[in-house]
Amino acid sequence: MANGNRVSGSLDFNPYEVLGVDEKSTDAEIVKAFRKAALKWHPDKNPDRKQQAEDMFLKISRALELLTDAAARAAYDGVCAARTARKIFVQRREQRETENRRRLREELERREAQAFSSQQDEKLAEAKLQKEVERLRKEGSDMLRRERENIERELRRKRDAFVAAKASSSAQCSSFTYNTFWICNIFIIYDILSFTVKGMDAEARLRLKWKRGRNNCDYDEKKLRNIFEKYGQISALVMSSSGKGSAIIEFADAKHGLDAENETGDLDNPLRISWISEKPDPETCISSLNFEEKSTSTSNVSSNLHNSDLNLAKSSSQFADFEAEILAKMTNTSGIAKKQTSADGSASKFDDI
Structure with missing residues (x-):
């Protein structure tokens, strides 16, 4: 049996494949396979392909040396086992990497679907809010219409009461009071409607x-x-x-x-x-507090003007009576002395005016 030290150089071929045997073959089977291959690839029997025959004859000779030496064969078998184990490891790693990539892809798709679902939920929530806002705006418009009708009814009632109370007043006083009353109420209506519309549109x-x-x-x-x-x-x-x-x-x-x-x-x-x-x-931006203060102030102005007009009407009536009394005195007196006596002796009910 040849010694493993005689195997020199790097081994760039599979000795089992060169001799046509496997890892379980015995030494006798290996020698028999060598003799058969040597007869086939001997250079003297292959003059037309001498270089190829020489290379093959060298390989089968080195394969025989390696496989018939127990230590060298065991070392070679160990290298083959390590290569096989590494190949299996690489295959399993590639398989695991494929599974990991698949799981990562599935996780990515799941997150994308979740993000899309969240966006849809947010859009649905905003649509729901928009629907509620439109409902509230519609209800607010109905409320505004009802408030306008209430204001118009109240103004008509006040106008009718005012006209009835002023039926006996003079045309000048009635006209002045009527105009000032409606000017104040127009301001009130303008403030109410302006505030309500701004409040509804904002x-x-x-x-x-x-x-x-x-x-x-x-x-x-x-x-x-x-x-x-x-x-x-x-x-x-x-x-x-x-x-x-x-x-x-x-x-x-x-x-x-x-x-x-x-x-x-x-x-x-x-x-x-x-x-x-x-x-x-x-x-x-107008707040409801500012509106109430302004509305109250305008109402007070209207009330004060209304009271002033009533006082003016009373003064006008007294002035007419006073004028009639003076004219009567001037007609009944004929001289300065008589007028003086009349002025000193009789007291007028308008002396305190």
């Missing part, structure tokens, strides 16, 4: 955002109402149905929205507030 719609579950602090509809009710009447509050911390709130008065836009909520999980509707101009 929108104060805000978007609220926060981090869901941050610092064990979260928001629900009840908590948000408790936070924002201090700024004014809330027309609508819609919570997002997605997993994100989001809500939409609308105030009945635009000024209330301006007051609430700087609210931060809980410091452990602050709110981020942005406008959905167009932000109104603070200088032109």
